[in-house]
Amino acid sequence: MPTAVPPERRARAVERRAPVPSRRIILVVVPIGLWLLIRGLIGESAPQPPSDQSAGGSGPNAAQRASIHRAVHALPRSAPVRLRIPAIHVDAPMTKLALDKKGALQLPPPGKSNLAGWYARGPAPGEAGASIVAGHVDTPSGRAVFYSLGALRKKSTIEITRQDRRTAVFSIDAVEVYAKRSFPSKKVYGGGSAPQLRIVTCGGGYRKATGYQGNLVVYASLVRVK
Template sequence: MPREARAAGADAPDRPGSTAEPLPASDPVRVRIPLIGVDARLMRLELDETGKLEPPPPNLPALAGWYARGTPPGSAGTAVLTGHLDTPAGPAVFYRLGALTRGAGIEVERADGSTALFTVDAVEEYAKDRFPDEEVYGGSGGPELRLITCGGDWSGDTGYRANTVVYATLTGVT
């Protein structure tokens, strides 16, 4: 059942938890998702004046970003990566994010030379007006990753009406 169709207060996606020890902090520099053909550089992102995470610039559709004041991917806590679904020029970095399934792999290359390996636990779609901040940005305290992009129907007046969120946990390091 699509997440937005669940009753308020429904259980969070089933996340089994990390099977790897958290890594020391190190900035992420690249994300790879072999199943959907993503191999993208990462830029640092900040919050805007309203407290929302700014996306990467729309004129750089192949670039993804990470919340630089948050948890680096692989460290204990919830790390957040975001990227565009599309731009006026066509599909962007996270165009196929909604096609991921439980068990898919995500690789995050880090500035320290390590690569954090994540496994997808769930893929959910949330209506923008019912986006569950605590569920998405909160976590178990273990090393978790969220990938976020636009989703749902498009409205010429308001843009996309939903967000696609991928939940993943750290399962290895190389």
Template structure:
């Protein structure tokens, strides 16, 4: 990501996406979303193989077939307070991308974020924590192409120790991060962390 976005995203993923209104209404954790296992964490060596970078083009849609995601993408900007805005919570099948940063498919780190749930139930990235290494993420681009990413790792972090540089830092190849809420859940604070998917470009069509 570029400039101010790095800090802003850490704030928004820890706070605005993570109220856990559905779990709070149900009064229990019986409906908690899946969380990634240690087996899905990043290994010591990143896969060096990557498809050639694509020219910049805003994304319109994200698909992760293995967990049933097929959702439109809206552009997200920074608020007056310096935090990244979020998709409207009532639109549960809507995700957003940081439009002042890298577009998915070009060289760098593109950021997509969405809610795990809302007051009515599961939202777009409810099952993100169940994603496995090697899973395919497709992003439809406004230029008519599709950027195809392969998942390198799925990790969960406590909001108090969120690794900004690891998640938002610049990349030398086309990479993608998909972020939602996760970790422990507290009735007083909501979700206490974030699930982060790390992926890199492996093709296009």
């Protein structure tokens, strides 16, 4: 793994390369589930998506994303404050996520199980590019905000209310699970110019001895603003 970049240089690099997170983030954000391997919800596995919810091919519905981008313009930057996923009864406040001293993406505090976070140096939800949202699937106290993420299906909606009082509505293109060693960084973090959303949490099933086996990623596209 490469040497961590000094904070001041890393911040400038991220800003220049936005909306795609830095390579350092890509390398260290993959093991989101590692912290939860031991401290997660023992003996219970979160729902996992069936294979027909995968995008297939090299990316999630690229033709549809291009069409959506022509129809729905990207929004100016505004921080998200609340995330709603009606299909799985998620209604959660949002907080900023930053990098730790080693350049790893920090997660919301484990004591706040219903809190979702977004990578604040990347695009905000509704902006051009891929906005990255992350959160716990479970904590030592039980199920957390993204426990049921694997139960989502294509075309379900995700609503993110922003500080500017606009709500960005996303439609799910795919729900996929990746093993820890085969996490497709370019696919997950590469959003192009269309307003995209990625929600990342633990996935791949749970084993008592080793914990979660990978990461679950929801891909979604901006379809309207209200």
